[in-house]
Amino acid sequence: MKIHEVSKLIDMTESNIRHYEKSGLIKPKREANNYRSYSEEDVKILKQIILMRMVGTPLKEIEDVFNSNVSLNDMLHTRIEELEEDQIELDKKKNICNMLIDKNASFDDTEEILQDQLYTDATSYAEILEKIRKQDTFKQRSYKILGSIGLGVMLLLCAYYAMTWYISYLNYATSPWLGIVVFIIAIGMILNIIYQVYKNEKGKE
Template identity: 30%
Template sequence: MLIKDVCKKCKLTKKAVEYYEQQGLISPAVEDNGYRNYSDEDISVLKEIGTLRKLGISIADIKNILASTNKAAALAKCKYKMDLEVEKAMAKKKCLEQLMDDYNIDQAITYIEENIEKHFTIKEKLLQAFPGGYGMYLCIHFGQFLNGKIDTEEKEEAYNKIVDYLDTVSKIEFPKELEEYLLQGLGQLEKIDMQRINSSIINAVNNIDIYLKENKEDIGKYLEYRNSDEYKKSPACKMQQLLLQFQQESGYYDIFIENLKILSDSYREYLEKLQVANKTFVDKYPQIDNIYKL
């Protein structure tokens, strides 16, 4: 079945079907003429995906559900997450109602500490600790690894070290034009679908040889642009230089990264794979080293 008919049958847009294929959720046969031929199994999976997405289930969780031999158990994990979100939302609602009746901030602080903060993910805690451009930088670059919670004393200690470090180190002072640039960039990322970008990065790291082979032309253009006068005069270049200077002059790697590895198991695993991928990349494109030097 061709994609036009699939869209009607599954009540999905063409972009949605293509996206689910990119995420590896379906694998339609490709005919000699280049058209995709979707099987009955593909259609069944797409209907399943569409249903789960309408229930607010993430792509990552859907992958686990599709691969699971016990659908009920996989769905139970998703329900548990939703229950926690509902509990957090109800606690926030109750706190708002208390503030409406008696605008007692001290009482609200106590209530939040006892009933709401325990539900916060690491990302939520960091965004509240560091509002503005600095928090957005953390979210964009590390948010995908910070969806867990602080559930051990070791992680609590690592989190506190990260917060103390970020709060006392000579932080980057974002010029107004770069702050606006970052804000605009974050908005664009949300529209594109942050999850898709994060998945693409992880897939590239996990399959670096395939990525380099399939994107040889684009990588060449990217390296050429990064060495151009146009890039060197751009706000993006200014931001990159500020970030590189910050990392080189502070304890970014010794304190922030080392404790982030303790705080997030997924980040630690990703970093190990990233180091291997970086070595492969530099071996093939040694000129990349010059790009990241001040």
């Protein structure tokens, strides 16, 4: 079968199928024209992947099951434990929402409600604050690192075009080593910027 046929058969996007192939979960054969040919076994494996992804199993754990590093039974028990932990977290959030509704709360009552939550379950309150802190700082750090990469790329392009223009202006032959040297310098600058941003953000924690 061709990839578009498999996609329609199991209602999975072609990009997902290719992703699972890159992950090594399926290994379709190649025909003489180099097109992928998916067997019934490949389709069966894709359906198994869908089933395990439906319960939130990460691809790494699916690979472990397929490679017999972990039994399916053990993996499912692990997922149940993780889902139970997730359910506890969801129940806590649901209880806070219900508490706000029961009290007919407004933002004017924020301080009182937080104090009630703190005294009712101090450990849970501390855990929630820690999780919020990690989530927010991770997002901020990611944005800054991406911004640093963008700045580094701009510096790379500016340096490269400036040097090539300078050589062209002096009527010298452009050396291939020039591009390599500029590239290495720019990569060093990018890595240094990213490191400085990461170190700065790490120091704030």
